[in-house]
Every structure is written in structure tokens, then in C-alpha cells.
């Protein structure tokens with residue numbers, strides 16, 4: 719399995735590791751198949767993501783994708799952050815091996831879950847944002863282990 723230099727860099731020197739005290743929103747997601755867990759904290763002012771931190775208990779690709787995802791959303795508006803999909807994160811990392819794509823999905827979901835938490839806390843609606851989990855399950859690779 720080959721990892722890009724960027725993946726290795728973000729795995730060895732992850733950016734924005736840690737947590738935010740009194741965050742505007744927190745998202746925690748896990749992949750039941752591999753057992754990896756990712757948590758993203760957002761500090762939102764107005765509609766700008768002022769700060770973002772993460773904690774990932776998972777594989778190297780999960781660490782690298784959460785690191786890159788935090789870098790991509792920092793300083794962005796909520797609207798811009800909504801467009802940061804796992805695909806965008808993978809592209810920014812110069813790709814991931816196919817068996818590691820689900821790790822980047824975790825990063826996208828953690829970010830969206832944190833935005834959802836923020837919206838819930840503030841009683842606002844973020845256009846295009848879906849509640850975490852259930853409804854449509856796009857974890858095609860973990861479906862047999864769900865619940």
C-alpha cells in the first residue's frame with residue numbers, strides 16, 4: 719500500500735490536534751468495523767470557523783484526513799465548510815488507497831456532525847446539512863456491522 723507524501727506528512731505531523739474548551743459545536747463519529755473514532759471541535763464566530771481541533775483514535779489515514787480536513791475548514795464560512803467532502807480531503811492529500819477511503823468519510827462525517835451540533839445548540843438551520851447517522855447510510859462498507 720502506498721501513501722502520498724502529504725498523507726505521511728499529516729500522519730507524522732498532524733495539524734490542529736487537541737480540543738477546544740466550550741466549543742461552538744462538537745462532532746463525534748465512529749466506524750464500527752474498524753473501531754476508529756474521530757472527534758472534531760469547532761469554534762464558530764458569526765458564520766466563520768475561527769478555530770478547529772480534532773482528536774482521532776484511529777488509523778494513520780484517519781489521522782491524516784482529520785488533520786487535512788481541519789486545515790481545509792479553518793477560517794472558512796459554514797457554507798464553504800459544508801462543501802468540504804471526503805473527496806476534497808482526499809484530493810488535498812493527493813489521494814488515498816481504495817481500502818482507506820472510508821477513513822476520509824469519517825472526517826467528513828465528524829465535520830458535519832460538529833456543524834449539526836452547532837446548529838442544534840443555536841436553534842438554526844444550515845441549508846443542506848443532514849443530521850448525523852441513520853436515514854441514508856452511505857457507509858456501504860460497514861452496513862453488516864451496523865447496530
Ligand code: FES
Pocket residue numbers: 749752753754776777778779780818820821824
Ligand atoms: S481503518 Fe478505520 S478509519 Fe481508517
